[in-house]
Amino acid sequence: MKFDSEEFKGRTVLVTGAANGIGLAVSRAFAERGATVVLTDRSESVLDVARELGERHHGHVLDVTDEASVEALTAKIGTIDILINNAGIGPLAPAESFPTADWDRTIEINLKGAFLVARSVSKGMLAAGYGRIINLASQASVIGIEGHVAYCASKAGLVGMTKCMAIEWAPRGVTVNAISPTVIETELGLSGWAGEKGERARAAIPTRRFGKPWEVGAAACFLAGEGAAMINGENLILDGGYTIA
Numbered sequence: 371m372k373f374d375s376e377e378f379k380g381r382t383v384l385v386t387g388a389a390n391g392i393g394l395a396v397s398r399a400f401a402e403r404g405a406t407v408v409l410t411d412r413s414e415s416v417l418d419v420a421r422e423l424g425e426r427h428h429g430h431v432l433d434v435t436d437e438a439s440v441e442a443l444t445a446k447i448g449t450i451d452i453l454i455n456n457a458g459i460g461p462l463a464p465a466e467s468f469p470t471a472d473w474d475r476t477i478e479i480n481l482k483g484a485f486l487v488a489r490s491v492s493k494g495m496l497a498a499g500y501g502r503i504i505n506l507a508s509q510a511s512v513i514g515i516e517g518h519v520a521y522c523a524s525k526a527g528l529v530g531m532t533k534c535m536a537i538e539w540a541p542r543g544v545t546v547n548a549i550s551p552t553v554i555e556t557e558l559g560l561s562g563w564a565g566e567k568g569e570r571a572r573a574a575i576p577t578r579r580f581g582k583p584w585e586v587g588a589a590a591c592f593l594a595g596e597g598a599a600m601i602n603g604e605n606l607i608l609d610g611g612y613t614i615a
Contacts, residue, residue: 373588377595378405384450385409386434386487387457389416391556392506392586396454399587400594401427408447410434411457434483444490449498452594453491455484456506458524462517473520480524485531488546492539501544502594505532506586509552509609525550529605536603545602547593552609553580577610 387393388409410432420429495501511525
């Protein structure tokens with residue numbers, strides 16, 4: 371795949387939930403295109419991942435639900451040109467027996483955490499008159515999925531938040547968009563959709579496959595690039611047509 375290895379040269383990108391899966395793929399995509407990437411995650415493994423990407427990249431342990439820690443880290447980083455809000459969890463259970471603690475934790479990380487990071491980062495972006503914020507939602511933001519009651523609610527809320535921020539901040543140079551993937555072939559995605567369940571899910575997607583991590587990275591780079599400067603408040607659904615089938 372061909373891409374401009376200096377497209378984001380001089381830009382700093384903050385990625386949450388970057389130790390593995392989609393967050394890691396997105397981090398690699400921006401690093402390959404010349405950006406300086408700041409990777410954050412609750413897991414200390416993010417420090418090793420950042421070192422593997424190269425010396426200009428940095429890793430930090432961060433709980434996105436801790437407001438003080440979020441504010442301290444964004445102040446430490448300084449200029450942040452692009453934010454990828456990716457940190458999230460997805461505990462599953464039937465709606466009638468879904469544990470309240472799991473509901474609260476899902477909303478806290480997936481929605482409140484994304485809000486705290488976006489709000490903190492926006493201050494510098496708005497002062498500079500430039501910024502790109504991309505929130506990783508899910509196809510679950512626009513459809514119901516059995517067993518995903520808290521996850522669906524959190525991702526639908528994330529899209530709503532995206533639209534409000536997009537309206538408020540675009541006049542000052544900061545665009546805000548979301549990406550909503552189908553199942554992505556990460557270790558977690560493949561383990562949760564293995565065997566016959568996975569085969570049925572693939573068959574229901576018009577492209578007859580799950581998404582690749584690098585495809586989410588490419589979509590994020592597109593939305594952060596100059597060619598997408600007029601895209602604002604959109605929810606880019608990366609699902610092979612599943613939600614229209």
